[in-house]
Amino acid sequence: MGFSRFYHSGDLGADRQITLSEQAAHHATRVLRLKTDDRVTLFNGQGGEYEATIVQAGKKDVTVKTGAWLDRECESPLNMTLVQAISSGEKMDFTLQKAVELGVAAIQPVISSRSVVRLEGERALKRVQHWQSVVISACEQCGRNRVPLVAPIMSLNHWLEEKVTSTLKLTLSPYAKEGLKEIAAPQGPIVFLVGPEGGFSESEEVSAAVSGFIPVKLGQRVLRTETAALAAISAMQMLWGDF
Template sequence: MPRIYHPEALRPGQTLALPPEGTRHVQVLRLQPGDGLTLFGDPTAGGEWHATILRMGRSSVEVRIDDHAAVEREPARAVHLAVGMPANERMDWLVEKATELGVASIQPLMTERTVLRLQGERADKKQAHWRAVAVSACEQCGGNRIPTIHPVRTLARWLEQLPAGAGPWRGVLSLAAGSQPLAQALPRDAATPVCLVHGPEGGLTPAEDAALRAAGFAPVSLGPRVLRAETAALAALVQALC
């Protein structure tokens, strides 16, 4: 059944018009009155709602809300990625695949070796674009919770704003001597949240790596192979989720 993101409170028997993005999705699929679909994103009920198409217009779709299913498909562990943004479309790919796997949030970072430099309106547009990529991935994979896509930050500013005290376990993919395999370093409790940092193409500089370790990030590795930035992020995410 097609899935449409609709981030508003819903109730059984309610009729409503789909937002423009949902309308286009339904029209592309050539659905007709009487066809069913699933809405998700309700901030109060969570889960997902079954709905039926009542009317198809040239630029509008009206549906009836039928019943609620209290189903969630999120991992037991919340994993937050802070990523030195890879160049070109690779960041889009990273956001899409990380969402499919179940990432809780993504913090795009500008580091010294980051090729993609964003600020102001351009950064805001990219954030909105990546959120749309995450929404589309959730519609496809069955996730009912859109990962948070944070505003672009420099690594230094992000470190300044990190809350002190208790929080997720922290790790940084590092080439520093003594880095422990990620699978061994992760907390044994599968419900403990995790924050993982990795650099862009070329990796983090020694100074950035040291700043992260000084902020409580344990240096970890994924093994002897050299992985692309986006591949490393996803490999680390999978290990943390497992």
């Protein structure tokens, strides 16, 4: 994994010429200062990766030629879905970036009663597209060849009504009586729910419990929303995953 990695949304195959996206081309030539004949790695999020070589490096267009396909994966053994109440400013970007680096398989943004940020319509669509680009960049950096999906934004109550099935459903709560180390190792998918800056309301915690979510705490301290999600993922990787 020593070469710079780039995501390509289309089909890939050996011995093909691929034009990188404008964003990837800018990063390749303006940030990484790559040039013709430099070797890179391409992946499309469906597993595995391709060796590739830059054959043309212009200011706006970068073309690469693919070589051999490599069956390389670094996915976590835990199938984790992060259900994150939208946080303000750059906190959400940071949370999603690091969650992907730590191994989450999918992300569901939700709006809860105490969420500061409210997004609807075109603004919501554009924000999800932005978050998906954050996820792709994180995969390029950390070596993952499978790109987690950022689902469309939903209200927390509507999402809970979806009756999501999972082996283990967890919600982080400073009022919980047990921590992750008291939870038995899951034998299937994990869904964990993290609140916004002000936490979940009492009624939301009740709704989560009715939907089968087990409240857990992370120590005796109240963590910020961006800290809580990442601490929980790290703890689960340590207890049940590949840390």
